[in-house]
Amino acid sequence: MALLLAATAVAAAEQALRPGGVALVDIGAAGERLPEVRFDGRAVLVFVEDGRYVAAVGLSLDTNPGQLQGLTVDEKSVPLKVEAHAYREQRLTVKNREHVNPSASTLERIREERKEIDSALTAFREVSVQRPRVLLPVEGRRSSSFGLRRFFNGEPRSPHKGMDIAAVTGTPVRVPAAGIITATGDYFFNGNTVILDHGQGFVSLYCHLSSIDVELGDAVEVGDILGKVGATGRVTGAHLHFATYLNGTAVDPALLLEDR
Ligand SMILES: [Zn+2]
Incomplete structure (x- = not known):
């Protein structure tokens, strides 16, 4: 099935697409029904801002950089791209x-x-x-x-x-x-x-x-x-x-x- 959702950056300055970071993903106009958002099977926080649902996804420190497939919105996969980060x-x-x-x-x-x-x-x-x-x-x-x-x-x-x-x-x-x-x-x-x-x-x-x-x-x-x-x-x-x-x-x- 074609992806209808893009992993659009919301307030890009405040998200960090890296291991140990947070992805903020616009998942559509806020309506009556809250979409079910999961990452690697775990429930994900969703808040409403400016009339939009935004998912705040925690990215594990042991994430391998690259394209991740673990994010789903109502069981549809939403790709996320994670950059490498050199921790000391x-x-x-x-x-x-x-x-x-x-x-x-x-x-x-x-x-x-x-x-x-x-x-x-x-x-x-x-x-x-x-x-x-x-x-x-x-x-x-x-x-x-x-x-x-x-x-x-x-x-x-x-x-x-x-x-x-x-x-x-x-x-x-x-x-x-x-x-x-x-x-x-x-x-x-x-x-x-x-x-x-x-x-x-x-x-x-x-x-x-x-x-x-x-x-x-x-x-x-x-x-x-x-x-x-x-x-x-x-x-x-x-x-x-x-x-x-x-x-x-x-x-x-x-x-x-x-x-x-
Ligand atoms: Zn400590």
Whole structure:
């Protein structure tokens, strides 16, 4: 069947067709029925702007550059072209060896925590949403660390899926976009953690907190304090690890910042 839809760039300056980026795709005039949009089988966020439906598709850091076929609108394929992007390398020394090569019992704990975290990060809550946007959750030096290819004590680990913001322990972390708290816990790698669901698969994550000031199920508004900056979990110093997800995929939070 002929493609009736083109992967038209919407507000091209704000999308990034690269691994870890966001594609904004105009999928037609906003009408009574919201089209069903999926990417690699996962439900995709759709917002309305200027009378148009726009899909915000999270592109995984491990995407191979080139033409992607995974996007469907009402089961029709919409091609997306993803460009290569060179993320930098980062080599870290972690003193606590358990944080580099965890023991068998710790691995079991990590697996259980992973399930809980993944379930919150991949949730899709069907509410109407606006264009995904965030404010900076803390004042502080913002590193451009998203996507770094990391080595701990010389051993390759998964790429860095968030933005690190340096701030002293105890600095309040403010809710950068309204939502519902869907996970809190003290996790092995992430330390004290909060996960915040903004609707339609737009989810944000806050790690290494010294304290958590919200509870599971809380509805929070922009500016509320969700916790305090700390150095819990696998860290080399006090900072906030701030990550944003679309369709279960980590995307660069800098792309969603209102004051960027
Ligand atoms: Zn981090």
